[in-house]
Amino acid sequence: MDDRTSDRLSDVTYRPAARRRTERDAVYEANLLLLALVVEDGVRASDFLAVADPVDRWWRCAQFWRSQFGEASWEAFARSVSVERATTPADGARTGDLQISLQGTTELAGDVSWTLRRSVLGPAAYHDAQGVDAADLTRRLSLLCDTDVQHVLHALAPLLRSLPNTLRTYRVDQEQRAVSGAHALLGLLCRDAHQPLATHYADVLDVLRHLPEPERPPATDFLVRHLVHDAAWLPEEIVQSLLVEVIPPGTAGDGALWGALWPVLEAYVIRRLERVDPEKEKAEFKALVGHLRRYAALSGGPWERLQQMLREAGSTQIWAEGAWGPGSAALERGRRLLEELPADTRDPGLVIGLLRLAHELGQQEWLDAHAEPLLLTLRPADVLRMRASDADVLRPVVRDAGLLGSLEMIREVWRGPARGGGTDPG
Numbered sequence: 001m002d003d004r005t006s007d008r009l010s011d012v013t014y015r016p017a018a019r020r021r022t023e024r025d026a027v028y029e030a031n032l033l034l035l036a037l038v039v040e041d042g043v044r045a046s047d048f049l050a051v052a053d054p055v056d057r058w059w060r061c062a063q064f065w066r067s068q069f070g071e072a073s074w075e076a077f078a079r080s081v082s083v084e085r086a087t088t089p090a091d092g093a094r095t096g097d098l099q100i101s102l103q104g105t106t107e108l109a110g111d112v113s114w115t116l117r118r119s120v121l122g123p124a125a126y127h128d129a130q131g132v133d134a135a136d137l138t139r140r141l142s143l144l145c146d147t148d149v150q151h152v153l154h155a156l157a158p159l160l161r162s163l164p165n166t167l168r169t170y171r172v173d174q175e176q177r178a179v180s181g182a183h184a185l186l187g188l189l190c191r192d193a194h195q196p197l198a199t200h201y202a203d204v205l206d207v208l209r210h211l212p213e214p215e216r217p218p219a220t221d222f223l224v225r226h227l228v229h230d231a232a233w234l235p236e237e238i239v240q241s242l243l244v245e246v247i248p249p250g251t252a253g254d255g256a257l258w259g260a261l262w263p264v265l266e267a268y269v270i271r272r273l274e275r276v277d278p279e280k281e282k283a284e285f286k287a288l289v290g291h292l293r294r295y296a297a298l299s300g301g302p303w304e305r306l307q308q309m310l311r312e313a314g315s316t317q318i319w320a321e322g323a324w325g326p327g328s329a330a331l332e333r334g335r336r337l338l339e340e341l342p343a344d345t346r347d348p349g350l351v352i353g354l355l356r357l358a359h360e361l362g363q364q365e366w367l368d369a370h371a372e373p374l375l376l377t378l379r380p381a382d383v384l385r386m387r388a389s390d391a392d393v394l395r396p397v398v399r400d401a402g403l404l405g406s407l408e409m410i411r412e413v414w415r416g417p418a419r420g421g422g423t424d425p426g
Contacts, residue, residue: 022064022068023068025068026064026065026067026068026069027068027069029061029064029065030065030069030077033048033081033100034080034081034102036048037081037100037101037102038102041101041102042099042100042101042102043099043100044086044097044098044099044100045057045058045083045086045097045098045099045100046097046098048100049061054096054097054098055096055097055098055115058083058098058100065077079103080102080103081100081101081102081103082100082101082102082103083098083099083100084098084099084101085097085098085099085111086098086099110177110179110183111177111178111179112170112178112179112180112183113172113176113177113178116128116170116178120170120172120178121172121176122171122172122173122174122175122176122177122178123171123172123173123174124171124172125169125170125171125172125206125207125209125210126169126170126210127165127168127169127170127210127211127212128168128169128170130168131164131165131168131212132160132164132165132167132168133164134160134161134164137160137164137167138153138160141153156182159182159185159186162215162218163181163182163185163211163215163218163219164215165181165211165212165215166180166181166182166184166185166207166211166215166219167180167181167182168180168181169181169207169210169211170207171184171203171206171207179203180207181204181207181208181211181219183203184200184203184204184207185204185207185219185222187200187203188200188201188203188204188223188226189226197230197233197234198234198235198238201223201227201230201234201238201242202238204219204222204223205223205238205241205242205245207219208220208223208245209245220245220246223242223246224246224261227239227242227246227261227264228261228263228264231264231267231268232267236268236271239264239268240268243264243265243268246261266311266314266315266318269317269318302337302338302340302341303337303341303347303350305337306334306337306338306350306354307350309324309330309333309334309337309357310334310350310353310354310357312324313330313353313357313360326361326362327361327363328358328361328363328365328366330357330361331354331357331358331361331363331366331370334354334357335354335370335374338350338351338354338374343377346377348378348379348382348385349385351374351375351377351378352385352386352390354374355367355371355374355375355390355393355394356390358370358371359393367393367394367397368397371394371397371398372397372398372399372400372403375394375398375400375403376400376403380402380406383403383406383407383410384406384409384410386407386410387410387414388410388411388413388414388415390410391407391408391410391411392411394407395407395408
């Protein structure tokens, strides 16, 4: 390898430019390596460098060569030489050495165990107490002004700002392969097709349990946003572990986000309740009900608490384990929560859901007193969000002509005009 280029005519006298000693040494060492790779068809770093810590020494040599080469020479050298973690010939086990070859394939790193100073026998997960100072890491990597490094730092900047310690929180599997928390999160985001979906979640779950406390909430939110879409395709034991971890007592979060998790929790609990005898398996039964109660405790403001009550009303089994029971207590609680919300921000679905709950509870007197005032808070277009069965229940307790017209329109949409062209007395 030579870093000199020339487009001069061949008859011009060749006078090589003077080189500094460090530049000559770098070119000599790199050419020596290339010759060894051609002759030996690949070498171990420990053999070529004759040191006990080949990874660290290789890093130092590569940095030295990079500092002395021009851009074109370094790019040519980097394209010609590939480095990967060495394995033992007998069983393919990974070692702390490097295999250097000529024009081989350097795969994207899916295992960082060989770079770790701490040896932990898997399956296990842990956080390296050294931690990560994102600003310091950025300064050190930016010092070289390498454009590729800058692009990688740019891509990772959101992760480094919010979850820097995911870079030093690791999961080690039974084959002693290690992945960082950052790798696990991005793996779940990008869905590596070569890895089962359940494995992605297992990686993130183990990492989450060992992250420093300030970084657990954003990592949990990330996990929940994916779980609400993927739960149906995950093994039940993984779903259970995820739910137990992301719904700890006292955890607070985005109401809409946690509300979206409700169908996952409900489906899981219902499946488990079907297999549990409340009399014979009381401990497991209480644990399942405990999931619901811990989840309900997450609800903060009136909108969230009312939404949660109406979600519980979506299943007989879930409602039976709640604290409401029969009677109008739940309805009065719901009406008070609704009144706490500004009129212009109320979700029409909450009003409709509360009216449906009153019918399911058989509270006719409550409907007589409150149905029409609640319906009058809705716009005509919002009233049309109801179904014909709702109109059947509400028509007898409504006197307002506009509401009656809307309810009749709902019935006609679903069932067609009344026979004889008249109004069905209901």
